[in-house]
Amino acid sequence: MSKRDFFKKIWSMCYLSTGGALAYGGLSIYNNNEKFYGDVLMPLIRYIDPETSHNLAVKALKYELIPKSKYVDDPVLKTSFFGKELSNPIGIAAGFDKQGEAVSGLKKIGFGIVEIGSVTPEPQSGNPKPRVFRLSEDEAIINRYGFNSSGHTQVLQNLEKIDAEKWHDSILGVNLGKNKDSLDATEDYIKGLKLFSTVADYLVINISSPNTAGLRELQKKDHLYQFLKGIVSARNSMETEKKPLLLLKLSPDLSNDEKNDIVNILNKKECKIDGLIISNTTLQRSNLTSTEFVEETGGLSGKPLKDISTNMIRDMYKLTKGKVPIIGVGGVSSGRDAFEKILAGATVVQLYSSFAYEGPPIVSRIKSELSECLLNDGYTCVNDAVGKEIATGNKKSGFFRFF
Template identity: 55%
Template structure:
């Protein structure tokens, strides 16, 4: 009897030690950003959760500092200056991931040189009813119809002010502005956003291209867009703001609509400093997952070629005079390089981060460095627009 109890005790002890070792190994691998551990263990486990819960968990993990910092300095090859700002590398996190400005420092620590938070609306609003996020893993895509769920200007601005008080904080911060659902004056919502965040933002993005807020995309129409930008620029001048102003467009614009946009943004009174190309699409190109029937904006791999083509087109139409941030379906150094050659000066990720986790950031930067070196470029800026006839 005593011997049997001894064996039970030994088995219990072995189980305890083994379990502790597994947890310890998992914790260390997670913290260190082990690529294989993420792809084989972490991501499959996370995808057992519903997409919005997984999204919130990813934001909190970064907010609480549970992901390790990047171990090595970025190569000088990746440094670039655009919009009057110096970037350690051209890779940023797109708007939509850190909507409330909670994970900026964590995202910077894992290797992003800039983070665009939002979209932020003036008043807090819950967004659209749940479920409102859907994975399409076979397509490497996501459909969302969040609908600008936001903590509102006051809460987010206070959060960012505290962040900026940290003397060691050196991340370039973009603030993506949206309008409240049912607002009486959309332009005033954007102006109020600039006024609220002018002390913390390094650049602003006017989001007129989300498909999930009724009436928003109509602001891309020539007459509406010109009125919007004239009023915003007049307000910026009266406030004395120096931050660059960017415009985020939908990939679903027709040829004539794109030209209308260009005609507006090259005028003196309605000019902008940059474009973000592009937002999610309402198109459903060659998808296989059954979630393709869900309404909302599609992001991820199906947008890779669509966004690259739009970058090239708008770079050509603007004669390379308007800096472009490229976003849409980026999961490799090749994707980044193609968008840079098409005309993008900076790049943003989102969906590929969801499917690959933090290791994707370092992987893309390593691959991009190798490609730039192989092709004889001494900087990112040297490759911008190389595939365009404007160079």
């Protein structure tokens, strides 16, 4: 065999191997193969800078390169939320699709709730890079994005492209933020309230991000009353047949006194909102295995936040006597995690960090596991399980007694 023929054969083998690997990868993605994602694709993605991989994931969903989920939601997952019947209670939290680019793609892979943002009135670049860090040993993320946003006008244009008729069994939320250099936070949120009320099912007042200086101070009772009063007044004065739903997103780092103060303010008619999102990222760094990046400033999300957020859901459900709907978010990576939050008082549940670590197959897996948890405990729908941990006085009821 000549040298030329030898190298020709080597080239052919490489060509066939590469083609076969690409074909296998494409087929695995098409079939939403969880093992392929877990063993091959996601470990490879972790070699890419986390912000770059985040942006690539958004683009893949924007252009609907990720195939539609083949999972059919079990009837037990049907959830009534703000008068709308959802096919499932699992949502993607704000922070993933910041500009409202990938909404349709996220719905296609199985989310029942898509929340975009945070969106600021004027475009801003956010904090300097690097600003996202993986804590792989803890399946956690630290971010200090700082409300990087395309601004109200661009995000509204993105959302106006959505086919609203396809959203009969799911809901869209817009998470609102303030510009870093804004002199009037209340006015920033009112602008968002008025602009997005026609395209969103609910709007989120996000005053709990740790990455915008002074933002969390708005949660303090000295500021919160006047702040919410102004926003609620603006909402109530809108000349629309249906007033937009307002939810308040809270920090998991609040003290018991601060939680009580917030509930006392929410009980006032002039500050009455429609729901809570519990919780945002935490500044706590306890019980972490990872040593790299733990000193980075920013909010921590992922598995270490799970119990912190669930405990806060339990506290706020009890303090509000179950009268204020709660979206539970923080550390959800399994159906069991979602079930815990529902039993603690959440009507629906969101995830983000676990999606970043495990990819699209996690959506179907969580729904399947949650369905099993509900049926094993004798529930016929999600709403029947909401807050049952409080009602029965058990921190772990039914299915969880065996763990």
